[in-house]
Amino acid sequence: MFEWKGWKFLFYSLDYAEPPHVHVRKDRKEAKIWLDRVELARNRRCTDHELAALLRVTEKNSTDFLEKWHEHFGN
Template structure:
């Protein structure tokens, strides 16, 4: 589970089992976990984050979308 990026309490991660899925990023804080598709950024699944915090996380994913896409392609070799 490589951590791609860290902003405040948020860890932006991939799971090695994600190979074969479209590019996406998971964001973890404590026991909460959310998944965002990349290109275009859209919410895939949320476990525990409240709406106001999802909005903040979504803005971060959009801001660093290119960084996450590059990391995805580097990690999965696609």
């Protein structure tokens, strides 16, 4: 798990059949971001400003996230 300004970036083990992505959570807010081509998959309660920042952080760390994804899911 990776944390930035209270936002937690994590994987859900049941998501193994989907393309690589990260879930980002804080309080009751959550976003799902694809990793191969960093883009928003789903948004729940995040503002446009928050999403822009989360996408920037994901882009900056996408190589590490993808590496962790493949380690976690073994593919």
